Amino acid sequence: MAILSEDNCRALMKRALSYSKADECEISMNGSDAGNIRYARNSVSTSGSISQTSMVISSAFGKKLGIVTTNEYDDASIEKAVRLSEELAKFAPENPEYVSFLGPQTYSPQSKTFYQDTADVTPKLRTDKVGETLQIAKENKLTAAGYLQNSAGFASMMNSHGLFAYNTSTDASFSITLRTEDSLGSGYSTKDYNDVSKLDTLAFTKIAAQKANASRGAKAIEPGKYTVILEPAAGIVLLEQLYGGLDARSADEGRSFLSKPGGKTKLGEKLVDERVNIYSDPSNPELPTNSWAGDGRPQEKISWIEKGVLKNLQYSRYWAQKQGVKAVPNPDGVIMDGTNASLEDLIKGTEKGILVTRLWYIRQVDPQTLLFTGLTRDGTYYIENGQIKFPIKNMRFNESPVIMLNNLDALGKPERAVSGETFQSAMIPPMRIKEFTFTSLSDAV
Amino acid sequence: MQGADNALKKKMADIALNAARSRGATYTDVRIGRYLNQFVVTRENKVENIVDTESYGMGIRVIANGCWGFAATDRLDTDSIAKAAEAAVIIAKENARIQSDPVQLVPQKGYGEVSWKTPIEKNAFDVPIKDKTDLLLSVNDAALKGGANYVNSIIFLVNEQKYFASTDGSYIDQDIHRIWPLFAVTKIDAKTGKFETRQSLSAPRGMGYEYLIPRESDKIKSVTTLYRDRYDMLEDAKSAAAQAAEKLKAKSVEAGKYDLVLDPSHLWLTIHESVGHPSELDRVLGYEANFAGTSFLTLDKWKSGNFNFGSKNVNIVADKIQPGSLGAVGYDDEGVEAKRWDIIKDGILVNYQAIRDQAHIIGLKESQGCCFADSWSDVQFQRMPNISLQPGKAALSPTDLIKNVEKGIYIVGDSSFSIDQQRYNFQFSGQLYYEIKNGEIVGMLNDVAYQSNTQEFWNSCVAICDKNDYRLGGSFFDGKGQPEQVSAVSHGSSTSRFNGVNVINTARKI
Numbered sequence: 001m002a003i004l005s006e007d008n009c010r011a012l013m014k015r016a017l018s019y020s021k022a023d024e025c026e027i028s029m030n031g032s033d034a035g036n037i038r039y040a041r042n043s044v045s046t047s048g049s050i051s052q053t054s055m056v057i058s059s060a061f062g063k064k065l066g067i068v069t070t071n072e073y074d075d076a077s078i079e080k081a082v083r084l085s086e087e088l089a090k091f092a093p094e095n096p097e098y099v100s101f102l103g104p105q106t107y108s109p110q111s112k113t114f115y116q117d118t119a120d121v122t123p124k125l126r127t128d129k130v131g132e133t134l135q136i137a138k139e140n141k142l143t144a145a146g147y148l149q150n151s152a153g154f155a156s157m158m159n160s161h162g163l164f165a166y167n168t169s170t171d172a173s174f175s176i177t178l179r180t181e182d183s184l185g186s187g188y189s190t191k192d193y194n195d196v197s198k199l200d201t202l203a204f205t206k207i208a209a210q211k212a213n214a215s216r217g218a219k220a221i222e223p224g225k226y227t228v229i230l231e232p233a234a235g236i237v238l239l240e241q242l243y244g245g246l247d248a249r250s251a252d253e254g255r256s257f258l259s260k261p262g263g264k265t266k267l268g269e270k271l272v273d274e275r276v277n278i279y280s281d282p283s284n285p286e287l288p289t290n291s292w293a294g295d296g297r298p299q300e301k302i303s304w305i306e307k308g309v310l311k312n313l314q315y316s317r318y319w320a321q322k323q324g325v326k327a328v329p330n331p332d333g334v335i336m337d338g339t340n341a342s343l344e345d346l347i348k349g350t351e352k353g354i355l356v357t358r359l360w361y362i363r364q365v366d367p368q369t370l371l372f373t374g375l376t377r378d379g380t381y382y383i384e385n386g387q388i389k390f391p392i393k394n395m396r397f398n399e400s401p402v403i404m405l406n407n408l409d410a411l412g413k414p415e416r417a418v419s420g421e422t423f424q425s426a427m428i429p430p431m432r433i434k435e436f437t438f439t440s441l442s443d444a445v
Numbered sequence: 446m447q448g449a450d451n452a453l454k455k456k457m458a459d460i461a462l463n464a465a466r467s468r469g470a471t472y473t474d475v476r477i478g479r480y481l482n483q484f485v486v487t488r489e490n491k492v493e494n495i496v497d498t499e500s501y502g503m504g505i506r507v508i509a510n511g512c513w514g515f516a517a518t519d520r521l522d523t524d525s526i527a528k529a530a531e532a533a534v535i536i537a538k539e540n541a542r543i544q545s546d547p548v549q550l551v552p553q554k555g556y557g558e559v560s561w562k563t564p565i566e567k568n569a570f571d572v573p574i575k576d577k578t579d580l581l582l583s584v585n586d587a588a589l590k591g592g593a594n595y596v597n598s599i600i601f602l603v604n605e606q607k608y609f610a611s612t613d614g615s616y617i618d619q620d621i622h623r624i625w626p627l628f629a630v631t632k633i634d635a636k637t638g639k640f641e642t643r644q645s646l647s648a649p650r651g652m653g654y655e656y657l658i659p660r661e662s663d664k665i666k667s668v669t670t671l672y673r674d675r676y677d678m679l680e681d682a683k684s685a686a687a688q689a690a691e692k693l694k695a696k697s698v699e700a701g702k703y704d705l706v707l708d709p710s711h712l713w714l715t716i717h718e719s720v721g722h723p724s725e726l727d728r729v730l731g732y733e734a735n736f737a738g739t740s741f742l743t744l745d746k747w748k749s750g751n752f753n754f755g756s757k758n759v760n761i762v763a764d765k766i767q768p769g770s771l772g773a774v775g776y777d778d779e780g781v782e783a784k785r786w787d788i789i790k791d792g793i794l795v796n797y798q799a800i801r802d803q804a805h806i807i808g809l810k811e812s813q814g815c816c817f818a819d820s821w822s823d824v825q826f827q828r829m830p831n832i833s834l835q836p837g838k839a840a841l842s843p844t845d846l847i848k849n850v851e852k853g854i855y856i857v858g859d860s861s862f863s864i865d866q867q868r869y870n871f872q873f874s875g876q877l878y879y880e881i882k883n884g885e886i887v888g889m890l891n892d893v894a895y896q897s898n899t900q901e902f903w904n905s906c907v908a909i910c911d912k913n914d915y916r917l918g919g920s921f922f923d924g925k926g927q928p929e930q931v932s933a934v935s936h937g938s939s940t941s942r943f944n945g946v947n948v949i950n951t952a953r954k955i
Contacts, residue, residue, distance in 0.1 A: 002519075035536075038927055040732040043545035048515030049532050050822045052502065069498035071519045081499075088495045091574040093582070095491050123532075123539045131543040145734035147927040175927075177735040188735075253595060254633040254640060257955060261638030360738075361863040365874060365894060368640060369953040373872050373894070375865045396863070396870055396896065402955045420736075423929075439949060440896050442870035443741070 187211025338429025511547025555614020561775020565653030591686025713918025738866025
């Protein structure tokens, strides 16, 4: 029920628009059928199925806007929600920055975001997959905690200027932490895909098991500057702070790491190492994303950082209009180029360094320099002469992704990674970074 | 959109309870929730957004074959409710195949038909939108007139209308209100390109619009005005503009050991992360190992009865009843009446935060009432109650406390926060830092963050001001669980002193 067909969406949103008395009205809808199973202490803990939809109604009179969200779709409820959005708009003062809703748009052909086998996952299949995982944990005398979920959803929008967009998508994700019985070792693995058939939960369980066993008996080393290899699941949580912070307005206003004195920005300037290429591409088959943004703008392939140079910034429609530039929406489906080198190749080429599985509790310390703090977790190892020598205790870092990418030493092959902080996915290579700054030791395992 | 009356909700709940029972559930609870939010969002002289959101649906949790199952739906006709109940039972029975031990619920009496409301004076949802936009625009105007380059301000309102029913015989109707006014003021030095922000010193509260009606008796005059149970947003914005400019010129801190004097507007977050989370029993037991993490406060430390979490000054209480707090409710989301208990007593770990299926593990005869779900669509689980540091018994003001500090930093407001997955190593920053030399505040500092180990930090707590200084801070967005849920929680404290804490300098060049 929660996945409305394109026809049903059109009909429902047309009905909502028919109640509108505003100068402009826009309706957005989304919904999903989702199922999950959570496990810990080598047993299932909580789980569930959730079926839900939501409708957002935006009404504008001139430059006055009101927005209401509802999930009740009988005629009386929809009409009441439309009226309330109009009331809110009437009470709102004029917003000189208001920009009218878009008219009809042309979108690139939609990449394959929906996989029926993901939508068809049953509670039994989820239980079976987790059952296999728990079996491996028990056989290896490890304690498992993790999460397996699948969802199938739709998103659609329609407005009084004739814009209409619709898409469906699926997602399946798995994450696991395996801890040794003596609590002295811990390993982690996580992945997500649109197609559940790619989600090899057994393989990911084995990786976490290997990491857990190899992390027992960690030694403390002095905090300081070290060469690190960030696995994609670790690197993504710092990189997303960079490509998620490419807002033109804050840069133009002088309150971004991309601002320069005198109202200038770093657009067009070399920001990081010249081997860094970051772009977004909604048609990438490994990371398929929507061909339209939430406000109806087309999502197109676009370069953000090319050969280390800042090539583009994202603009709200108002700010683009004011600056006389194209209104490029937020990055979605982000890809960072790499090489064909494997993680093992990067380790082999490391004289002295630290292999990082996961970074955790990432928080901004200084927006001016994009300085972030956080800690390593669930598998941190010391490398010497191209080999992992011993596990080390976790450490806190204070590092800026801008400084980090200027200290780039080597890149590996990009793979789809999911952020443990924002749960967003991107194609990220393993990265070897020089002089990564650790500031203190942690006793946490 | 009309609120269903309780007779109708009871009828819908009974459909779910009966459907689950007929499919083999041995326990069922049902939550019918209508969740309302309002956001009024402004910047400078513009109202950017006025948004009302409303979400209505039902979550059904069952035990079948000794295992939990859950299903949620926003279709509330008889057939959809029965199907959701059936889905919850199917999930429970499937999962029972891989469960190691059956769920063990501590007994809970049914309360019959009861209700509870947040004791508000003025329902913020009833206050005209114009009053809110006028207030925010006047706040912005004051900041801009005070020299700020930019200012963003928001009023964020929450109303949870929750109806709970269970096979224990409870039918509980609750009407819960929360409010959070906040702003961020930015000042830019055009010459150097440096910018600084000063955020509001308000707290999110379990209150109505009365929180935004200033009262002189709720003001504490310090280096900046601080607020108890009423907030003067306009006054704070004026101070913020001046302080953002002052931050641009402030001295960069010299890294090293300092005695820290932490205001409640800052200390709440350190309490939240380093006391609140590690004393959650689900973390201690390993249920959060994959995401939020575990805890260094293991059961053996509690059983020993002598684990010195902090100095003798440190008394920390959990509660779900404190008026005006975010955690205050009549009953939790599994039908347990709200209560209050000790977590740290004279520095010793004495208890945790537990729910019905955990209570037996620590020998409790009843749940502590810490079960919560952030929506009808998410399953309830153990969430943090208000966790508060109790004021010192001896009379002590912040001014008197600072008089005894030779080399220290006074920190006001919260900012960056990060802690490891077992809650040992943390790092915090604030909004305002003042250098203390020989008992006097001598000027503002910048680029400050402190790092410590939880047990070491709380054992360095040498003084806590008295109850006259006690204030609440808190968060609307404490995140935990998979799928991640947020909960709102308050933390009270009085200004406190911590000796010899490691301070780092966070200035960098890019």
